[in-house]
Amino acid sequence: xxxxxxxxxxxxxxxxxxxxxxxxxxxxxxxxxxxxxxxxxxxxxxxxxxxxxxxxxxxxxxxxxxxxxxxxxxxxxxxxxxxxxxxxxxxxxxxxxxxxxxxxxxxxxxxxxxxxxxxxxxxxxxxxxxxxxxxxxxxxxxxxxxxxxxxxxxxxxxxxxxxxxxxxxxxxxxxxxxxxxxxxxxxxxxxxxxxxxxxxxxxxxxxxxxxxxxxxxxxxxxxxxxxxxxxxxxxxxxxxxxxxxxxxxxxxxxxxxxxxxxxxxxxxxxxxxxxxxxxxxxxxxxxxxxxxxxxxxxxxxxxxxxxxxxxxxxxxxxxxxxxxxxxxxxxxxxxxxxxxxxxxxxxxxxxxxxxxxxxxxxxxxxxxxxxxxxx
Amino acid sequence: xxxxxxxxxxxxxxxxxxxxxxxxxxxxxxxxxxxxxxxxxxxxxxxxxxxxxxxxxxxxxxxxxxxxxxxxxxxxxxxxxxxxxxxxxxxxxxxxxxxxxxxxxxxxxxxxxxxxxxxxxxxxxxxxxxxxxxxxxxxxxxxxxxxxxxxxxxxxxxxxxxxxxxxxxxxxxxxxxxxxxxxxxxxxxxxxxxxxxxxxxxxxxxxxxxxxxxxxxxxxxxxxxxxxxxxxxxxxxxxxxxxxxxxxxxxxxxxxxxxxxxxxxxxxxxxxxxxxxxxxxxxxxxxxxxxxxxxxxxxxxxxxxxxxx
Ligand SMILES: Nc1ncnc2c1ncn2[C@@H]1O[C@H](COP(=O)(O)OP(=O)(O)O)[C@@H](O)[C@H]1O
Ligand SMILES: [Mg+2]
Numbered sequence: 163x164x165x166x167x168x169x170x171x172x173x174x175x176x177x178x179x180x181x182x183x184x185x186x187x188x189x190x191x192x193x194x195x196x197x198x199x200x201x202x203x204x205x206x207x208x209x210x211x212x213x214x215x216x217x218x219x220x221x222x223x224x225x226x227x228x229x230x231x232x233x234x235x236x237x238x239x240x241x242x243x244x245x246x247x248x249x250x251x252x253x254x255x256x257x258x259x260x261x262x263x264x265x266x267x268x269x270x271x272x273x274x275x276x277x278x279x280x281x282x283x284x285x286x287x288x289x290x291x292x293x294x295x296x297x298x299x300x301x302x303x304x305x306x307x308x309x310x311x312x313x314x315x316x317x318x319x320x321x322x323x324x325x326x327x328x329x330x331x332x333x334x335x336x337x338x339x340x341x342x343x344x345x346x347x348x349x350x351x352x353x354x355x356x357x358x359x360x361x362x363x364x365x366x367x368x369x370x371x372x373x374x375x376x377x378x379x380x381x382x383x384x385x386x387x388x389x390x391x392x393x394x395x396x397x398x399x400x401x402x403x404x405x406x407x408x409x410x411x412x413x414x415x416x417x418x419x420x421x422x423x424x425x426x427x428x429x430x431x432x433x434x435x436x437x438x439x440x441x442x443x444x445x446x447x448x449x450x451x452x453x454x455x456x457x458x459x460x461x462x463x464x465x466x467x468x469x470x471x472x473x474x475x476x477x478x479x480x481x482x483x484x485x486x487x488x489x490x491x492x493x494x495x496x497x498x499x500x501x502x503x504x505x506x507x508x509x510x511x512x513x514x515x516x517x518x519x520x521x522x523x524x525x526x527x528x529x530x531x532x533x534x535x536x537x
Numbered sequence: 538x539x540x541x542x543x544x545x546x547x548x549x550x551x552x553x554x555x556x557x558x559x560x561x562x563x564x565x566x567x568x569x570x571x572x573x574x575x576x577x578x579x580x581x582x583x584x585x586x587x588x589x590x591x592x593x594x595x596x597x598x599x600x601x602x603x604x605x606x607x608x609x610x611x612x613x614x615x616x617x618x619x620x621x622x623x624x625x626x627x628x629x630x631x632x633x634x635x636x637x638x639x640x641x642x643x644x645x646x647x648x649x650x651x652x653x654x655x656x657x658x659x660x661x662x663x664x665x666x667x668x669x670x671x672x673x674x675x676x677x678x679x680x681x682x683x684x685x686x687x688x689x690x691x692x693x694x695x696x697x698x699x700x701x702x703x704x705x706x707x708x709x710x711x712x713x714x715x716x717x718x719x720x721x722x723x724x725x726x727x728x729x730x731x732x733x734x735x736x737x738x739x740x741x742x743x744x745x746x747x748x749x750x751x752x753x754x755x756x757x758x759x760x761x762x763x764x765x766x767x768x769x770x771x772x773x774x775x776x777x778x779x780x781x782x783x784x785x786x787x788x789x790x791x792x793x794x795x796x797x798x799x800x801x802x803x804x805x806x807x808x809x810x811x812x813x814x815x816x817x818x819x820x821x822x823x824x825x826x827x828x829x830x831x832x833x834x835x836x837x838x839x840x841x842x843x844x845x846x
Contacts, residue, residue, distance in 0.1 A: 164644045171641030175630065182629050376625025379589055380642045381614040536591050 168382050172390025176364065180394055186360070190398055194352045194406045198345070198413070209292055209476025212260040215242035215250045219267040224311050228281070228326075231307035232263065237296035250284075254333065255509055257495060260286050260293065260475060273312075273325055280327045287332035288502050289343045292473035297330055304328065334503045345410040346497035347470040350432070350490045352406060353399055354464045357433055360395045361440030362453035370449050375536060384532040388525070392437040399433035419504030425497065428514060432493040435521035438528050439489075445531040464490040492516040542567045542692050542723035543588060545599030545606055550583050550592060550746075558583050559746035560597075565725060565739075567691070570718050572737030573727035576836055580746040581727040582622055585694045588725070589619045602691055615643070618685030622696040622727075624677050626684060628670025632661055635669050636684055643688040655683045675706030682713060686722075693717065695726040699733065711736050731829050742832060744839035754828050761834055763787065763826040764803035766810065768796040770819035783809035787834045799830040 180186060214232075218225055232238045242259055244250035250262040264282040272279040283300060285293045304326055312325075368374040377387070410416040418425065440457065447453035465471055467485040474485060485491045492513040499505030499513075543565040550558040558580045565571050573581050586592040588601055590610040597606070604612045626635045636655055640648045656662040659679055669680060678698050685693060695714075699707045711733065718724055718738075726737070734740050735754055742750040742757065750757045768776065774791035780798055781789045785805025789798045800806040810821060 167644040168642050171638055174641070175627065175634070175638045178634060179627065179629050371628075372621060372623035373625050373627055375586075375591065375621045375623075376619075377642075379591055379614065379617075379619040379621070379625075380639070381611060382642055535593055536586060537593050 165383075165386060168386045169390050172382070172387060173393050176391060176394040180398070186398070189356060190401055191405055193356060194402050195409055197352055198348055198406060198409050209295065209473040210236045211239040212237060212292065212296055212473075212475055213241040213258060214238040214261040214263060215244045215253050215259045216240055217244045217247065217250055217262065217264045220265050220269040220271075222270040224270050224273060224308075225265050227307045227311040228265070228304055229263070231303040231310075232300065235296075235299045235303040237299050238263075254284065254286055255499075255503060255505065257286065257499065261296065278325060278327050280329055282329045282331065284331045284333055286334060288334045288498050289473055291343075292476065293332070300328055300330070343498070343502070345406070345414060345416045346501045347468075347494055349403065349406050349410075349497055350468065350494045351465055351470055353402060353429075353433060353493075354436055354490045355461055356402060357395060357399050357436035358440040358443070358460055359454065359457040360398065361391060361437045362443040362447065362457050363440075363450055364391055364395070365441060365444030366447050366450045366453040369444075378534060378536065384529055384534050388438075388441055388528060388532065392434065392441060395437050396430065396433050399437075400429070403429050403433075416501065418501045420500030420506070424507060424510065425500050428493060428496040428500070428510070428517060431514065431517040431521055432489055435489040435517060435524055438521060438524040442524060442528040442531060445528060445533075464488050467491070469494050486516075487520070489517055489520045492520070540567065541565060541600075542569075543599075543601055543725065545588065545601065546597060548584065548587050548597035548599070549595045550580075550587060551595050557746050558587065558594075561743070561746070561748055563588070563725075563741065563748070565723055567723050568718055568721045569738045570714060570724040570726065570736075572734040572740040573725055573743065574729070574734055574740055574832065575727075575743035579743045581743060582696055583746075584743070585619065585696050585725065585727065589617050589694050590614055591619070615688070616690050617692045617694060618688070618690040620678075620681050620685045620693070620695045620698055622700070624681060626669050626677075626681060628668060630669060631666050632656070632669055632672070632680060633665040635680065636687060639684045640687055645688060651687060655687055659683050675702045675710075678702055678706070678710060679713070682710070686717065691722060693722055693724045693726075695724065697727050697729065699728065699730065707733070731827070731832075734828055740828075742835055744836055747839070749835040749839060750831065758826055758828060758831055761801075761826065761831040763799045763801055763830055763834055764806055765797065765799035765824040765826040765830060766806065766821055767824040768798070768810075768819050768821050769794070770816070772816075773819050776813060776819075779813060780809055783812070785809055787837060788830055797824065797827075797830075799826050799834070801834065 216229055218229065229240065233240050238261060242253055244253065244262065247264070253259045254262055262284040264284070266280055269279045269281070281304065283297070285297060287293050308325060368377065407418070439460065443453055443456040443460070447456055463484060467477065467481050468488055468490040469485065470490070474482065474491070477485065496510045496513045496517070499510050541564045543563050546562045548558055548561040549556060561584055563584070573584070575581050583592065587594050590613055593607070599606045601609070601613045602616050627638070630638065633652060633656065636652045637648060640651060645651055653662070656665050661676070661680070669677065672680060682695070682698065699710055702710065707730070714724055714726065728734060737754070739753050740750070740757060741748055750760065752760065773796045774794050776796050777789045777791045780786050785800045785802050786798060786809050787800045789796065798806060798810065
C-alpha cells in the first residue's frame with residue numbers, strides 16, 4: 163500500500179514534468195519521423211559465408227560438385243542438411259539459415275539426358291543487401307562446376323545454353339525493397355537512441371538540480387524511484403513506436419504480418435530494458451553531460467553491431483558476441499520476423515527470452531548501483 | 538536510551554583522506570532550537586546529512602528520535618523533516634503539486650485537506666497553481682519549510698534556510714520556527730547570521746569539522762572568556778586597521794562611529810590600545826564581548842591548528 167502510494171507519487175510527478183518538457187515532446191514525434199525519412203538508402207556491402215541448408219534429393223558426383231562449387235564461392239556456408247522442405251522452411255523462418263538450396267531427385271538424370279535440370283534457391287530476402295552478392299555468384303559457381311564435371315561423353319551438354327535452370331525465390335520481401343527492411347531496424351535504433359537517454363537524463367537532472375538530496379531524505383526506496391522514473395517513459399516509447407509504424411505504413415507501405423500483441427510485448431520488454439540501461443548510466447554519470455556522452459557511446463554498438471547497419475551473420479564472431487548482449491539485436495530480429503515474415507510466438511520465443519533476461523540483468527545492476535544515500 | 542531528540546557521539550565522515558566531520562558530539566532535547574554555526578566548508582551540511590541518514594558515518598554511534606542512527610534510517614526519515622541548503626523542490630511543478638508530491642511520498646491521509654491547510658498557513662492558497670520556480674527566494678524557503686513539516690515530523694533539520702533572504706522574510710521564517718518548536722518539534726538549524734544565532738535556545742559552533750563551542754549564547758560567550766573594549770569619540774572607527782593585526786587582538790571592528798576591540802588576554806589588548814597614538818578625545822571603556830567576537834576568536838584558533846588537516 164505504501165509502496166503504491168510512493169510509486170504513484172513518483173510516476174505522477176515524472177509525468178507532470180514530462181508534460182511540461184517541450185523538448186522531450188518534440189523528440190518523441192519529430193525524431194522518429196526525421197530518421198525514418200533520412201534513412202531512405204541502405205548501406206551496401208557484401209557479406210560472405212551465410213548459413214545455408216541443402217536439401218539434396220539426388221546424390222551424385224554432379225550434384226556434389228555443384229554444392230561444393232557454391233561453398234567455394236565463399237558466399238554459402240553449408241551449415242544444415244535438411245531432409246524435408248518443411249524442416250528447411252522452419253530453419254529459414256527462425257533465421258538460422260539465409261538460404262535453402264534444393265536439388266530435385268531428377269537433377270542428374272535430366273542433365274545426362276540433355277534436358278534442362280532445375281536447382282531451386284530460396285533466400286531470406288528480408289535484408290536484400292545480405293543476399294544480393296550471394297545470389298549474384300550462384301550462376302557462375304554452377305557453370306564452373308558443370309564445366310569441370312561434365313566431361314567425356316557428357317561434355318557436349320556444356321555447349322548447349324543453360325543446362326541448369328536456377329530458380330531463385332526471394333522470401334518475405336519479394337520485391338527486394340531495402341526500405342522495407344530498414345523500417346523495422348530503424349524502429350529499434352530510434353527507440354535505443356531516445357529511451358536510454360531519457361532515463362539517463364531524468365535521474366542525473368535531479369542530482370544536478372539538488373532535488374535528489376531532498377528526495378532521498380524522504381522515506382522512498384531505490385526500487386520505487388527506479389520503477390517510478392521508468393514507467394512514464396514506457397508510454398513515451400510506446401507513442402514513438404506508433405508514430406514510426408504509422409509513418410512506415412503511410413510512406414513506405416511496410417506490412418505487419420505477425421501479431422500486434424507479440425510486437426507490443428517485445429516492444430515493452432525492449433523499451434523497459436533500454437530505460438533500465440539509461441537508469442544504470444545515471445548511477446555512474448556525475449552530470450547530464452556525462453549521461454549524454456554515455457548514452458551516445460552506447461548507441462554506437464547498438465547501431466553497428468545489432469544487425470542494423472551490417473548483416474549480423476556477416477560479422478566476425480567477436481562482433482556477433484557483443485551484438486548478442488545488446489537488446490537492440492534481439493529486438494531487431496523480433497520486429498523483422500513479426501513485420502516481414504509473419505513469425506509466430508515459437509519463432510521469436512528465444513529472442514523474447516533474451517530481451518527479458520537482459521532486462522532483468524540490467525535492472526539488477528541498476529538497483530545494486532543505485533544508492534539511497536549520498537555516500 | 539535517552540530522551541534527547543538527537544543524541545549522537547563521535548561522528549566522523551571522511552572524503553578521501555580529508556576528515557570533514559571530526560568526532561562530532563551532538564545532543565539536543567525535544568522542543569529545543571539549536572543554531573548550528575561555522576564558516577563555509579566547516580562540515581555543517583555534512584553533519585546534518587549524517588543525522589538524517591543521507592550519509593553513513595565512518596565512525597560514531599547514537600540515536601535520533603530514539604532510533605539507532607545506523608539501523609533506524611527508515612523510521613528516522615519518517616519523523617524528520619530535512620530542508621536542503623539548495624532549493625530541493627521541483628521548479629517545474631506548481632506549488633500545490635510539490636506539496637502533494639511530498640505528501641504522497643509520506644503516504645499521508647487526508648492529503649487534500651493537509652495541503653489546503655499548508656497553503657493557507659503559507660498564504661499561498663491563491664498562487665497554488667504557479668510553478669515553484671517562479672517564486673522569490675524568500676517564498677521558496679517558506680514553501681520548502683511547509684513541505685518539510687507537512688508530515689508532522691518530530692525533528693527538523695534546516696540547512697541555511699534563510700541564506701539570501703530579506704530581513705522581513707527572515708523574521709517571518711523565524712517566527713514560524715519558534716511556533717513549531719512551541720509544539721514540541723526539535724529544530725537544528727544552520728545559519729551564518731548572528732541575530733539568528735541569538736534567536737536559538739542554544740548554539741553549536743563548528744570549524745574544520747570539530748565542534749568548538751556549545752551551549753546557550755550566554756554560555757558560549759562566557760566560556761570563551763574574551764575581554765572587550767569600546768572606543769567612542771571623533772575618528773574612533775578609523776583606528777580599526779591599526780588594531781586588527783596587533784598582537785593579542787582577535788578583532789577590531791567599527792560599528793558606525795564606535796570601535797569594538799576584543800582579545801583573549803585583557804593585558805595584551807590594553808597594551809595594544811596603549812601603543813596607539815594617544816588621543817584625549819577618544820574614550821575607551823570595557824564592553825561585553827559579543828557572539829561574533831567569540832566566533833571570530835574560535836575561527837582564528839582553529840585556523841591556527843588547521844595546518845595539520
Ligand atoms: N561529496 C563530497 N565529496 C568530497 N568532499 C565533500 C563532499 N561534500 C562535502 N565535501 C567537503 O566537505 C567539507 C564540508 O562541507 P559542508 O558540510 O558542505 O560544509 P558547510 O555546510 O559547513 O559549508 C567541504 O570542504 C566540502 O568541500
Ligand atoms: Mg552547507
